[in-house]
Amino acid sequence: MLKKAYLEITNECNLACTFCHGTKRAVRYLTLEEFTRAASELRKHSDYIYFHLMGEPLLHPLLGEFLDIAEELGFRVVITTNGTLLSERGDILLSSAALHKVSISLHAYEANCLDMSLSKYLDSCFDFCRRASERSVISVMRLWNIGGEDSENGAILSQMREFFGGEWQAVRKGYRVAERVFLEWGDKFDWPDEDAEICSDCHSCYGLRDQVGVLSDGTVVPCCLDADGVIALGNIFEESLSDILAKPRAVALRRSFETRRIKEPLCLRCGFATQRVK
Secondary structure, eight states, rough: BSSSEEOSOOOOOOOOTSSSSOOSSSBBBOOOOHHHHHHHHHHTTTSSEEOOOOSGGGGOTHHHHHHHHHHHHEEEEEEEEOOOTHHHHHHHHHTTTTTEEEEEEGGGGSSSSSEEEEHHHHHHHHHHHHHHHHHHHHEEEEEEEEHHHHHHHHHHHHHHHHHHHHHOOSSEEEEETTTTEEEEEEOOOOOOOSSOOOSSSSSSOOBBEEEEOOOOOOEEEESTTTTTTOOOOOOOTTHHHHHHHTSSSHHHHHHHHTTOOOOOOHHHTTTHHHHOOO
């Protein structure tokens, strides 16, 4: 079993963050039939489904229906969002018994010119986290921008402390700021890109070992950072995931991660995997 299955319900985003790789693919939204097919296949391999790879999942008009299907299949759902739509769409998330965790990329604010103030944006995110905690849902607020857009970190932390109060407990990646509410830190990293310089040929990866990704057109990729589907292993709308993962390219890729002998051109250029080795 894999620990994580990433299913990109849309690759469209309402922001254009400077730290995000973005995608060259045409904008696409999963249909109800496509989601059902992909989710049913993924359920054979994982208990956790992430409604994300690229794009902003809260944009999808069928978000509620997708959550219902995930619940019927027995998934625990994880959402990654930039947080800008939580005031409008947060109730849809919190009404789902399948929702396990929501990760909010707070660093998205500084990387864009938004129509709302930082204070209003944060209040919306913090309020969602508090309501999520009351429903036994985990919230993780992320500041993965050390070395990048981090000049607003002080203001963000100040407002966070004022909102949640109490003593923050240090945990492995950051702090537990309240019951089921966490703050995570992280360094800015270079996304894997075909045109980038080679980073390393001796590193490991979680791809195909504890995670797999499915793009909005059904393309199966090894991890959540293959933004353009460069390592296309097959299509989940046309084949079973078991058959796709048994193909020579997938087997060789997984083996390369286990032995730290990287061959795939995109993986040779992955700044995130290389960063984890340091």
